Amino acid sequence: MRLGGRLSAAIEILHDIETRHRPAADALRDWGLSHRFAGAGDRAAIGNIVYDALRRRRAAAWLFDSDTPRALAFGGLLMESGTAPETLNASFANDRFAPPPLSETELNLLRARLGEDLPEGARANVPEWCEPLMRAAFGADWIAEAAALSGRPPLDMRANTLKASREKVLAALARCGAAASRIASAGMRIAPVAGDGRHPNVQAEPAFRKGWFEVQDEGSQIVTELAGAAPGEQVLDFCAGAGGKTLAMSAMMDNRGQIHAYDADRQRLAPIFERLKRAGCRNVQVVADEERLAPLLGRMDLVLVDAPCTGSGTWRRRPDAKWRLTRQQMEARLAEQSAILDAASRYVRPGGRLAYVTCSIFPEENAAQAEAFLARNPAFRLADHDAQWRKRFPAHAGAVRIDGGIVLSPAMTGTDGFYFACFERGAE
Numbered sequence: 001m002r003l004g005g006r007l008s009a010a011i012e013i014l015h016d017i018e019t020r021h022r023p024a025a026d027a028l029r030d031w032g033l034s035h036r037f038a039g040a041g042d043r044a045a046i047g048n049i050v051y052d053a054l055r056r057r058r059a060a061a062w063l064f065d066s067d068t069p070r071a072l073a074f075g076g077l078l079m080e081s082g083t084a085p086e087t088l089n090a091s092f093a094n095d096r097f098a099p100p101p102l103s104e105t106e107l108n109l110l111r112a113r114l115g116e117d118l119p120e121g122a123r124a125n126v127p128e129w130c131e132p133l134m135r136a137a138f139g140a141d142w143i144a145e146a147a148a149l150s151g152r153p154p155l156d157m158r159a160n161t162l163k164a165s166r167e168k169v170l171a172a173l174a175r176c177g178a179a180a181s182r183i184a185s186a187g188m189r190i191a192p193v194a195g196d197g198r199h200p201n202v203q204a205e206p207a208f209r210k211g212w213f214e215v216q217d218e219g220s221q222i223v224t225e226l227a228g229a230a231p232g233e234q235v236l237d238f239c240a241g242a243g244g245k246t247l248a249m250s251a252m253m254d255n256r257g258q259i260h261a262y263d264a265d266r267q268r269l270a271p272i273f274e275r276l277k278r279a280g281c282r283n284v285q286v287v288a289d290e291e292r293l294a295p296l297l298g299r300m301d302l303v304l305v306d307a308p309c310t311g312s313g314t315w316r317r318r319p320d321a322k323w324r325l326t327r328q329q330m331e332a333r334l335a336e337q338s339a340i341l342d343a344a345s346r347y348v349r350p351g352g353r354l355a356y357v358t359c360s361i362f363p364e365e366n367a368a369q370a371e372a373f374l375a376r377n378p379a380f381r382l383a384d385h386d387a388q389w390r391k392r393f394p395a396h397a398g399a400v401r402i403d404g405g406i407v408l409s410p411a412m413t414g415t416d417g418f419y420f421a422c423f424e425r426g427a428e
């Protein structure tokens, strides 16, 4: 397919996402299934146009004074590629699958707007109602932080040290362009794709099938390292889901001690069994019924709450979720977070710790939850996060924002946005 055909496909898929309120990944997959002639390269290029349009939706809409799928697709492509509008039009010549070229009116508007500074909202590319939340999180840096959340993400992996060192995995992945990541101790990174490229399918690599590594954002690896599960400890992973952090903790514990991996939603836990087997984790017990946690009350060295949240820190990877999120949904997550924190805290032994994690950058889900938890639960006190960060990552002192706990973000740490807070239960 030529660029024009790919752009037409992206417009069709954006239309599907907008009108049927579908997740972008589902709309792309369905398009691929009904257009089998399109090769992997075409599908990747179309996916890039769709995701770029969604990541920079407000800027694209401002460029065209319109938020139709056509405006978003053209706008995202022009901004990401830096192509001149006239050059794009010229590339449609003799391409019967190309969309109608940019009209004179559109060209005139673009000529004016591409030379102007984008207004704040368009530079930030977040929904209007989220702007005060971003300001509260990052103060004067909020636009730069929001803009970094609108970029393309890298592909991050974690070497599974139960089976292989990072050096060994990097050697096995040499042709994929992976390098050691900056902060996480077992992290590896493949840079964001450029142009119409795509990341290699690392899960098809023999090293993946042998369990030598997992795909996991570096931010997720960092917060798990901060939680600090140690060999021999008793750990409860209270929101284990598919087990991303369970697996990482098992490796940190060198398979010694015990992790109890619980999730309120059985379906979410389903993939964990296969993952544990492949990764060679032998110190994990999966628990699907809350009643079965009763013997653990007051006995855990560490309880990890990887809470359900708005996911605002992951908008680079799931830009469609950015525009679907509502204040009501956020309120629902806030209520869940405080209830889960209270429930999970009951399992911490005197002298033990409770780690709270979200993949959100909004203070209401983060520092405000931490503060409210401490006010409700005087047996706990906030850990010294600055000291904790410096101890764990001495080469990166000052790389993060301390807001009650620790804030990570694409602009500060080059990772997804995450929050980590640790509460220590007093010894009795």
Ligand SMILES: C[S@@+](CC[C@H](N)C(=O)[O-])C[C@H]1O[C@@H](n2cnc3c(N)ncnc32)[C@H](O)[C@@H]1O
Pocket (backbone or CB within 6 Å): 238, 239, 240, 241, 242, 243, 244, 245, 246, 262, 263, 264, 265, 268, 306, 307, 308, 309, 336, 340
């Ligand atoms: C952020 S996800 C967990 C991701 C997982 N820890 C990982 O690293 O792959 C949040 C999880 O919390 C679970 N959850 C929601 N409400 C819960 C509750 N009341 N108790 C325990 N888990 C809950 C959800 O089912 C979901 O799997």
